[in-house]
Amino acid sequence: MSASYFLQQLLNGLSLGGAYALIAIGYTMVYGILRMINFAHGDVFMMAGYFMIYSMAVFPWFISLPFVIVCTIVLGIAIERAAYRPLRTAPRMSVMISAIGVSYLLENLANYLFTAMPQSYPQIPALKHVYTFGDISVSRVTILAPVLTVILTVVLVMVVNHTKLGMAMRACSKDQETARIMGIKVDSIITITFAIGCGLAAVGSILYFTDRNTVQPYSGSLPGLKCFVAAVIGGIGNIPGAVIGGFIVGICQIAITAAGYSVFSDAFTFVLLLIILLIRPTGLFGEKATQKV
């Protein structure tokens, strides 16, 4: 294997990992605050793909990008209001089942509205620009994905750790009742959490689909599961953990494909999950319970 081939694949892996990382953040944040796995998150990501297709049919790309992000956020907030908020006092399992229901609803809705035929994802020339270094050729989006992911993660972690909003989010994730006594509007904080998660999923979908060219109603289900795995590998509830998990899953997938075993690349993600769960059940950076001394 030549060095340039290795480098090429590594860049592809980082790029895919970046997109996975952005989606994984949505799983991990929602889990952090509601203690539930939002199984609809992958399908929200798929819907963001369709939003882009239809928005690019009308608007130029620089309006489409923010428009898609806003639409995805609105979709995420609407799902939370309609399917999760009414179950706030219900057992957690009910909310999880509701999330699975929303997932099927979105997939079938997309099937009905956009047909099951794969639709071609609009190409943004500014993202598709190709750089060539010797034997390596990479598109701009391939380089942009990991860089943007790292920047967004740093910003997000700063917000969570150093702002009043972040303080309220951390308080809600630990103890919602006490957070209420402090005057924190828990429902608003949950809405904001969904908004951030879905906004990042929209960015992730633009990075992901620009490299993959087509969207179909089930485009979100397997990447969604993989990003959930990424969040678990990183330690669910932990934002930097989810990002690192995303990169691990993305790089491994590309590495296995590059080694010629592409048939096993999906299976490997889940084998990885099993291994991590056996060795470190709370994930690489999972929450450790504070011990009272």
Next chain:
Amino acid sequence: MLEVSNLIINYGGIQAVRGISFEVPSGKICTLVGANGAGKSSTLRAITGLVKAKSGSVKLDGLELLGRKTEEIVRHKITLVPEGRHVFPDQTVLENLKIGAYLRKDDLEESIQRVYGLFPRLKERSWQQAGTLSGGEQQMLAVGRALMADPDVIMMDEPSLGLAPIVVQEIFDIIRKINEQGCTVLLVEQNANMALHIADYAYVMENGKITMQGTGHELLEDPKVKAAYLGTTGR
């Protein structure tokens, strides 16, 4: 002034609080004492909006609180120190205090210093994670966090729970001090002896009803209270 009238709370089919009425005049310490399951905590939780009351009324300086959300109620300068302390374990002592002042937009430095003045031990442990504090220190932090909201009325649910007698004494001294600084206190306690000693006025709750009331000292001398809550000899 906090006025509770005909408060009824149901859990499923069980009536936890059966139409109680009491008042907490401004600037006083009032206490609800009684055994486990008498409905004391439920009463505080209903005042704070954490549980729904079936009927009745809770008025704070004439403003009806029942039916409002917790996060809205605490805007009216009334707060609760929850049973079991409930500090945020992964955050530092200082961060916990700042969360207590979530609704305030003014400078917090003075309030932080006031809390540190009342609890010098919290100042020493300012950068420590709250989960690593001892039970007594966590209770102090829970009280300090409540004070950060600059409340007019502070309600405390079992502040002595699970603490060593010497720490309990310390906490009660602080409660008195907070009251002297102008805060109205509504205290719920199983430790009737301690509570009655600092209370201006006290109510005894049994099976969801108020069965006796009087000044703290009257109840301390009452033979029935002595027999039921203080041990036969009193103190």
